[in-house]
Each structure stands twice: as C-alpha cells, then as structure tokens.
Amino acid sequence: MKPKFLAFLSLSFLFLTTVIAQEQKKPNVLFIAVDDLKPYLNFYGYAAVKSPNLDKLAEKSTVFMSNYCQQAVCAPTRASLLTGLRPDRTQVWDLKTLIRDKVPQVVTLPQLFKENGYTTAALGKIFDQRSVDKKHDEISWSEPYKNKFKFPDAYGAPVAGHYQNPELKKKYGDILEETPNNPKVKENIKVSTEALDVPDEAYADGAMVTEAIKDLKKYGKAGKPFFLAVGIRKPHLPFVAPKKYWDLYDRSKIELAKWQKPSIDGPAIAYHNSGELRGYNDIVPLNNNTEQLSLNEDKQRELIHGYYASISYIDAQIGRLLNELKASGLDKNTIIILWGDHGWHFGDHNLWNKHSNFEQATRTPLVISIPGQKEKILYNHSTEFVDVYPTLAELAQIKTPQGLDGKSLVPALKGVQTPIKDFAISQYPRKDNHMGYALRTKQYRYVEWVKDFRTTGNFNAANVHAIELYDYEKDPLETKNVANDPAYKQIKEDLSNRMHKFYAEQAAKVKK
Numbered sequence: 001m002k003p004k005f006l007a008f009l010s011l012s013f014l015f016l017t018t019v020i021a022q023e024q025k026k027p028n029v030l031f032i033a034v035d036d037l038k039p040y041l042n043f044y045g046y047a048a049v050k051s052p053n054l055d056k057l058a059e060k061s062t063v064f065m066s067n068y069c070q071q072a073v074c075a076p077t078r079a080s081l082l083t084g085l086r087p088d089r090t091q092v093w094d095l096k097t098l099i100r101d102k103v104p105q106v107v108t109l110p111q112l113f114k115e116n117g118y119t120t121a122a123l124g125k126i127f128d129q130r131s132v133d134k135k136h137d138e139i140s141w142s143e144p145y146k147n148k149f150k151f152p153d154a155y156g157a158p159v160a161g162h163y164q165n166p167e168l169k170k171k172y173g174d175i176l177e178e179t180p181n182n183p184k185v186k187e188n189i190k191v192s193t194e195a196l197d198v199p200d201e202a203y204a205d206g207a208m209v210t211e212a213i214k215d216l217k218k219y220g221k222a223g224k225p226f227f228l229a230v231g232i233r234k235p236h237l238p239f240v241a242p243k244k245y246w247d248l249y250d251r252s253k254i255e256l257a258k259w260q261k262p263s264i265d266g267p268a269i270a271y272h273n274s275g276e277l278r279g280y281n282d283i284v285p286l287n288n289n290t291e292q293l294s295l296n297e298d299k300q301r302e303l304i305h306g307y308y309a310s311i312s313y314i315d316a317q318i319g320r321l322l323n324e325l326k327a328s329g330l331d332k333n334t335i336i337i338l339w340g341d342h343g344w345h346f347g348d349h350n351l352w353n354k355h356s357n358f359e360q361a362t363r364t365p366l367v368i369s370i371p372g373q374k375e376k377i378l379y380n381h382s383t384e385f386v387d388v389y390p391t392l393a394e395l396a397q398i399k400t401p402q403g404l405d406g407k408s409l410v411p412a413l414k415g416v417q418t419p420i421k422d423f424a425i426s427q428y429p430r431k432d433n434h435m436g437y438a439l440r441t442k443q444y445r446y447v448e449w450v451k452d453f454r455t456t457g458n459f460n461a462a463n464v465h466a467i468e469l470y471d472y473e474k475d476p477l478e479t480k481n482v483a484n485d486p487a488y489k490q491i492k493e494d495l496s497n498r499m500h501k502f503y504a505e506q507a508a509k510v511k512k
Helices: 003-025 052-058 072-084 111-115 166-179 204-221 297-327 386-393 484-510
Strands: 030-032 062-068 119-124 193-196 228-230 241-242 335-341 368-369 377-384 424-429 434-440 442-451 466-473
Touching: 003 072, 030 204, 030 297, 052 297, 052 335, 052 368, 062 424, 072 111, 072 386, 111 119, 111 228, 111 386, 119 204, 204 228, 204 377, 228 297, 241 297, 297 335, 335 386, 368 386, 377 386, 377 424, 434 484, 442 484, 466 484
Parallel strands: 030 228, 030 335, 062 377, 119 228, 193 241
Antiparallel strands: 062 368, 335 368, 424 434, 434 442, 442 466
C-alpha cells in the first residue's frame, strides 16, 4: 500500500474520530411526557401519593413549582410545547385540528434536534395523535414512530387499549362478532377504573417502557446524540393499574376536594359538564341529568384512588427507564425532562377532568435534570410549557427559529432565583367562539372571557363577556371571584393592562 494512501487513511480516521468525539459531547435528551399528570407528587408538597422513583429524580433536578400549561387539554397543550408557540399561533384549540394544516412550515422541537445531528425517536403519546399525521408528524423523527408493543402471551393486548378484564374482553369480542364494524364498540365497554392482579407489562405503559429500554440501549451504543421521547399514557382515564399499586393506598383515608361547588360570583362560562368522565359506563347512572356532574363520595374516592394507583404504576415504569440510563452510564451526558401535559379536577368547583382555566387544570409538573447535577433546585417563579423549547435548545447549543413564544429557563437550571417572567398565560375556548385568557401571577389569576377574538388579531374591550379575579393569598381554593369587589379595583386594572399588553405583543409577532 502506498505511503501517501496510508497517510490519507490515517488522517481520515483521525478526522472521523474527532467528529465522533464531538458528536458524543452533545448531550442526549430523554424526554418523558406523562398524560394528565398534575403535581400530585411528594416534591410538589403532595405527600399522599407514593412515587419513589420520581422523588429520586427530583433530588438531582430543577423542579419548577409554578409551571403552567397553555391550554388544559391534550392536543393543544402538546402542540404548544412541541412548537414553542401558544395555541393562538398553532391554531390548535381542539382535538381534531392538524398542526401542519395551520402552520405547515413550523419546526417542532424534535425536528430541530433532528436537523442538528440528533437521532430522534418516539414511543407512546408525544403529540396528541389527533393533531398529527399517522406517523406522528413523520418529519420530526429520524426513526419510525412506535405505538404497538408486545404484551405477555398469557394476557395479550389490552382490549380497547386499556382493559385486561376477561369479562370486558369477552363482551368486546361478542359485540364485534355481532356487528363487525360497530364504531361504538369501545364505548360499550368503557369503565373508569380497573384493578387486576396482572404484571406491569400487561398494560400499555409497562409494555412500552420495555421497548423504550431497548431503544435506549441501542441509541446509547450508536455513538450519536439522541433525543428519545417516551410518552406515558397514565394517569389518563381510565384509571387502570395492576392491583399491587392500588394496594399501596387505603381508600377510606383519601381526602376529597374541600370546595365542591362553583366559585361565588364566578361566571357560568368558566365551567363545564365534565363530559369526558360522563362517557364511562359506571358513571352514566350517576349523571342525574344535571349541568355539572355530582358524584357520591364513594365514587369520588374510587376515582382518586385510581389516579394515585396509576401514578405509582407509571412511577415504577419511569424508574425502570431511569435505572437503565444510569446502569449504561448514559446519565452522565443526558438531559432528563419530565412533564405532565396539564392538570386535573377531582371534584373541586364540582368539576372533573381538565378543560378549564382554574389552578387544578392549568398548573403542571415540570422537572429538568442536567448532566452532573448534584442537588435539587426548587424554582418558585412563573414558567410555562412554551419555555421548554428554547430551554432544551440552549442546553444543546442549538439555534432556535425566530419568533418563539417562550423564554429559556437555563438561568433557573443554574440556580439563579430571579424571575425569568412575571406571569404565565393559559387559555380555554368555550361555545359561541368565546376564549378565556388567564393571567397567573404569584398572587392572582385574572381571566377575561372574550368573544370573537384571538391574540393574533385586534382586541376590542367591548367583546369581553366576563371577568374573573382570584386572590391566592387569601383564597387558595378559588372560592370567590373578586373581580367586582371595590377593594380590588386597582389590582384588576393593573392586571387588565398587563393582559392587554400581552395581547398586543402577540399580535405584533404575527404582523412581523
């Protein structure tokens, strides 16, 4: 072999080795999305729930104590976080609009990492499947999206995606045998809870995490930075989990919501009929044809018990994933982010599910651990899900697209305790083209319900249908709307001015 060719090979090898080393220095991202997880966790001050693995993660993470979603329902909140844009800019306010039908050129968070040399892969629920194409927004991923997993042979796949109850499986099969194309077959077997003595992998999250662990091993060995998105489906309804997780709790000791009626002087438009829960067959007999769903205490405790059990179940699955990350040594160069897409009502305000602008629906867990972090940081100032996109990009030293709506939280990750922003904004649509915009400061929540308006357009004060104002220092349960209380006149005006300034700033972004 000629000396010049050997020298060329040596230089080529050196170059490739250098490139690989540089690639490996980029931090990996383990992106854990949890469906319907509110801050019912020890490190958020809620000691009733047993989540030892998440508690352990929090010990070496930054915990954002005052984090809020942009709209408390699955598709809009996920679309917002994954694009870095508020719902009025994605125009995804419901469960049927496709993100790319409205913003076809948007660069999603995983897409940004893919375009900057990362292997991006997803399992489970990352985007809401109703807001993307059948390949889970194919352009976002360098690996095929995975949503089908192997279940133990003794059990097979859960029927309707959730249930292992043999009676429900038989009923499901009988219905399909009689009417093979019955579009409502799932509705005929829906129940809100299930507690069976089955292995973790008999349910979707256990099976999915087993596959995610395989992917983690594969991408860890590949020598290329990865962005692995793992979408946990519980504690979303129905509340199903192996019996051993139910057994962690004494149902008789579960506390119920203290304020189970609408706020005094609260506008009707702020409420809903808990329609998501009403659709379950064990709830139907309890509907009593009222506008708001009133459940007896036994059913309330059963549902809360199911939520607790579901959290403990998914805690164990996330623990398996994090244990593999540590065992492989990948934790030394991996950013871990865990978030729940919105909160949940458990009878407070006589509400169930999400779908509101109240605290229980909009406050959400956000936990970020950076490589080498040794202790827990509690960050108490306002943050939002739109901040996740610029934060992860900065941590990976990736330039972001112009016009994002969030701010980087990297200063908080470094222990800086000054406010990055002064308030958080959430919103929720109601019938007749009304939108409620909620501005949350440390002490107050100010809400304007506006007709025929989005923040991408021109605001007209005449279209304000109703206003809410809650003082959390005096009234943490939002029992009274003080918007018309003379003692709050100046506060109301100040918050209104801040809200209208926000409207104008959002409109200006669109006009650029």
